[in-house]
Amino acid sequence: MRRHAILLLGALLLATAPVHAQELSPFDAIADEPTRAALRTIIADAAARGLPTSALVTKVREGIAKRATPDRIRSATALLAERLAVASSALAPTRSAEELAAAAGALQVGIPASTLREMRQLWPQRPLTVPLGVLSELVASGVSRSIATRRVRDLLVKGATTTQFAALGTTIQNDIAAGLSPDAAMELRSKGVLSLIEQQINEGVTTTGAPPRPPVRR
Incomplete structure (x- = not known):
């Protein structure tokens, strides 16, 4: 009985240990x-x-x-x-x-924190993981930060879906691989998505099923 109680106590301690402590065991591979x-x-x-x-x-x-x-x-x-x-x-x-990891990746490629704050304001309740990931990927692929940031912002304002963001990233990557300049690919493909969203708004249809967002005055 005593041995059983000790084993049970040990199992409970392992189960309740902080996650980061359990994850540190592989670090023993570092000799220093x-x-x-x-x-x-x-x-x-x-x-x-x-x-x-x-x-x-x-x-x-x-x-x-x-x-x-x-x-x-x-x-x-x-x-x-x-x-x-x-x-x-x-x-x-x-x-x-997931969002924090994606945002950290954006910061790493030079996207400023002010852009992250603006993106959160535009999407206060929706996860930014995919838009942030696409933004980082495109900048890393050669799209200038100013153009990539502006177009991603436009898509957020218009209510693009995460599926549209992911497809946009893939299409632009394919264009770049085919020889189109990164900035030209970003402009071309993002305008296409924005045009499609605008058409859906005019028709009273959104891909998310939510009421269409009113045009943003600038």
Whole structure:
């Protein structure tokens, strides 16, 4: 009975342990003890601030898989934690772990926090994961930040769906691969989606089933 009680207690302790603590075991692959300690501190601090630690753990595992130096792994993880903190502030009050990861990716390619705040204002209750991911992907593919940001904003204002955003990103990537300049592809394809949405609004139809949004005065 006593042995059974000890085993049960051990199982309960494992089940209730903080997620970030359980995720740290793979870090033992890093030989440098100061780096391991620094990573534990970074992730513990992130957890205390309510930031998703899974993205940080993934970053560490990527560094290990790529045989990066301990210093580089620590630096990359610390920078990601900072971007997640900025993203959390910019997307408040509505945010999810997926959104924060996507927003951190946008910050990494040079999208300013002010753009993230504006996107949240335009979509206060809808997840921005896909629009943010597409924006980051397009900028990374060579579309200028100003054009990509402006067109994504236009699509958010018009009420584009996540499906339309995802399809837009794929189409533009295909255009770029076929030889069209990134900015030209962005302008061409985004105008096509905006035209389609405008047509649906004029016909009193929306792809989401919600009432069409009134035109925005500028």
